[in-house]
Amino acid sequence: MTHTFIELSVEDHIATLALNRTESLNAISLAFAEELTRVIRELNDHEDVRVIILRSNARGFCSGLDLKDFMSLGLLGGGAKNSFYFYDKLHSLFDCCNVMEECRKPVIAAVHGICVGGGLDIISACDIRLCSEDASFSLKEAAIGFVADMGVLQRLPHIIGQGFTREMAYTARFYSAKEVERMGLLNAVYADRDTLFAEARKLAGQIAANAPLAVMATKDVLNYSRTAPISDGMFKAIEKNAMFLTSKDIQEAVKAFMEKRKPDFKGE
Amino acid sequence: MEKTVLWEKENGIGIISLNRPEKMNALTPEVLQELSAILETLEKDASVKVVILTGRGRGFCAGGDLEGHPAFSDNSALNREGYLREAQRVTRRITGLPKPVIAAINGVAAGAGLDLALACDIRIAAEDAVFAEVFVLAGGMPDMGGTYFLPRLVGVGKALELILTGDRIDAREAWRIGLVNRIVPSSEVMTRAKELATRLAGGPSDAYRFIKWAVYRGLGQNLEDALENEIHGQSLLLGTEFMQGFARNFSKKKK
Numbered sequence: 001m002t003h004t005f006i007e008l009s010v011e012d013h014i015a016t017l018a019l020n021r022t023e024s025l026n027a028i029s030l031a032f033a034e035e036l037t038r039v040i041r042e043l044n045d046h047e048d049v050r051v052i053i054l055r056s057n058a059r060g061f062c063s064g065l066d067l068k069d070f071m072s073l074g075l076l077g078g079g080a081k082n083s084f085y086f087y088d089k090l091h092s093l094f095d096c097c098n099v100m101e102e103c104r105k106p107v108i109a110a111v112h113g114i115c116v117g118g119g120l121d122i123i124s125a126c127d128i129r130l131c132s133e134d135a136s137f138s139l140k141e142a143a144i145g146f147v148a149d150m151g152v153l154q155r156l157p158h159i160i161g162q163g164f165t166r167e168m169a170y171t172a173r174f175y176s177a178k179e180v181e182r183m184g185l186l187n188a189v190y191a192d193r194d195t196l197f198a199e200a201r202k203l204a205g206q207i208a209a210n211a212p213l214a215v216m217a218t219k220d221v222l223n224y225s226r227t228a229p230i231s232d233g234m235f236k237a238i239e240k241n242a243m244f245l246t247s248k249d250i251q252e253a254v255k256a257f258m259e260k261r262k263p264d265f266k267g268e
Numbered sequence: 269m270e271k272t273v274l275w276e277k278e279n280g281i282g283i284i285s286l287n288r289p290e291k292m293n294a295l296t297p298e299v300l301q302e303l304s305a306i307l308e309t310l311e312k313d314a315s316v317k318v319v320i321l322t323g324r325g326r327g328f329c330a331g332g333d334l335e336g337h338p339a340f341s342d343n344s345a346l347n348r349e350g351y352l353r354e355a356q357r358v359t360r361r362i363t364g365l366p367k368p369v370i371a372a373i374n375g376v377a378a379g380a381g382l383d384l385a386l387a388c389d390i391r392i393a394a395e396d397a398v399f400a401e402v403f404v405l406a407g408g409m410p411d412m413g414g415t416y417f418l419p420r421l422v423g424v425g426k427a428l429e430l431i432l433t434g435d436r437i438d439a440r441e442a443w444r445i446g447l448v449n450r451i452v453p454s455s456e457v458m459t460r461a462k463e464l465a466t467r468l469a470g471g472p473s474d475a476y477r478f479i480k481w482a483v484y485r486g487l488g489q490n491l492e493d494a495l496e497n498e499i500h501g502q503s504l505l506l507g508t509e510f511m512q513g514f515a516r517n518f519s520k521k522k523k
Contacts, residue, residue: 084474084504213346243345268344 005032006039007057013050013208014201015043015105022058027066028118030073033092036122037099044103047267050212051204052107054100054126055197060113062122064140065093093118097151100125101223104216106207110200111135112193114174121150124159127219128203129186132196135177137185143172158226160184211249212267273302274324275310280317280469281462282310289325294333295380300355307361317469317476319365320461321388322372331379331402352411355380359413362387363484366477368468372461373448378402378436383412386421389480391447392461393439394454399447400436420487422446472510478502 005026007018017039019026026032043049056062073089075082087094100107100122109123111131117140123129139156141148148169156165164183168175181189190196207215217240225233244250248268256263274285284306286293310316323329332355334340339351362369362384371377371388379402385391401418403410410418410431419427422445430437439451452460468476478501486494505511 083507243349246343246345 003035003039005035008039010046010049012205013048013212014204015046015049015052016201017043017052017054019054019056019058019062024066025058025060025063025114026056026119027063027069028093028096029066029069030090030092031069032066033096037092037095040096040099040103040107044099044105049105050208050215050267052103052105053110053200053204054107054123055110055200056112058113061111061115061135062119063114064117064119064138067144094150097121097125100127101155104219106215106219108200108204110196111137112196114138116140117144117148118150121148121152124152124155129159130188130190130196130200130203131177131180131186132190132193133177134192135189136174137168137177137180138172138174139168140172142169156185209262209265211247211253211263211265213244213247213249217244271302272296272299273306275306277313277316278462279466280315281465282313282316282319284310284319284321286321286323286329288333289323289327291333292327292330292376293323293325293381294330294335295355295384296333297338297351297354299333300358304357304361307358307365311361311365311367317367317473318465319367319369320372320458320465321362321369321384322458322461323374325375327375327381328371328373328377328397329381329384330376331381334406355412359383359387363413363480366480367473368465368476368480370461370465372457373397374454374457376400379410380412383410383414383417386417386447387413390449390464392457392464393442393448393451394457395439395451396454397439397442397451398436399439399442400434401431402434404432405434418447472505472508474508474510475505478505 003020005019005021007020009016017036019036021027021029021032040052043052075086075089106128107126108128108130109126111119111123111129112135114136115123115131116138120137120139139148139152147153153165153169156168160168160180160183164185175183177186177189180186188199190199217237221233221237221240224236228236249263249265252265253263270287272287274287276283284303286295286299286303288294288299307319310319332339339348342348342351368390369388371385371391373385373391373393374397375394376398377385377393378398378400382399382401401410401414403414409415414431418431421427422430426445429435437445437447439448442448443451450460482494482497482501485497489497
């Protein structure tokens, strides 16, 4: 599969999506954001894919918004009319973060090197974050005159809490892997890039071994439950299971248990 | 083979016509997909300011086509859910379209066909049109927004009565209870719809976008949040050439 900014491979139900705009350290241009959104949506519809790993082929993960690309839109200094079209013109930036959550398959972000602004916005929308010791993170928006609007201010508190989110957002400074590990941003920190990618793959494999429909429904329920009352969230899970009673995978799980073997799930 | 949904543009108006007249424009998954795609096209077309939705032939839309509908034959509840979600995309596209959508109800609007009409912003109906939330007659429930739109248009009591009984009402009754905005002689439905659409097409489309957004959003909010919607929309609209120009002319006239 050929894309302009992304390198994609699918194997054993795992899709590995490598950000490949290496010359600009994966600076997020609108075209890049559009492509990322599209690829994730395609993977969402791809029947064989059960987990997605998001990583980078460049020296680092992502250097943030491509300011040159943004300036070329002419939104700055153009008067009131431009405020109108802010969302219209930039929606692919918001889409590329939202799509990580909307995608029903779990997305694991494997970060090495710098992860700035938009890059942090994207990984905060992913399900799980892993990194290597050389990784550093910066919620840069306030330093360039913006309020972070790609969802990070809404998502990060659920991951690291209000205190750390506010510190990161207000200072806009760089944080080391060690610092953010302490905050809970990451599930694990690995010694180097190679170990990081190997472990990400291992984790993805563990997820892919489970009943795909159940995993997807679990993500749906977790997303929903973040802001719903407990009883509503619970009800959503109960609704899902009421439907799963007729699924083939549940029958296979029971059969495998009786026959004392590993289940072979088909996603039905 | 003719397409099941047709569309054309005329003086800034996008006109969508359901095109299965022999089946009273009954909906199939294919029709809904076509409808969704056309709505997306019209949304992106800057020359289209208003959309009219109507049906070819005697009916507007009689609802889901039960003949051979996969949702009935598919045993998997999961797949059934899929069909329903696909259908609901149309509902979202209509309410989410940042342009006014007028339903020109030329005939029967029943079941999902009625839900379609209810999702539109304004309803103009032919004198001999009839309306019924027929889902319950088949043992089901509205699935394209009927349970949301109907109570808000006609009140909870009347909505429950119509949805629980599946009873059919005529255009006069529909108008009386607020289900449709106005009724016109049957031969005049499109003319009158186009009249309204033309009028709107000549107006401030920037404003329409925020008006529609704020009204639908506000339906689910309290006063405080609804006021915030108005702040957001109006503060942007105040900067537009239309409003600035209007204010300038206003002052001039006074002198």
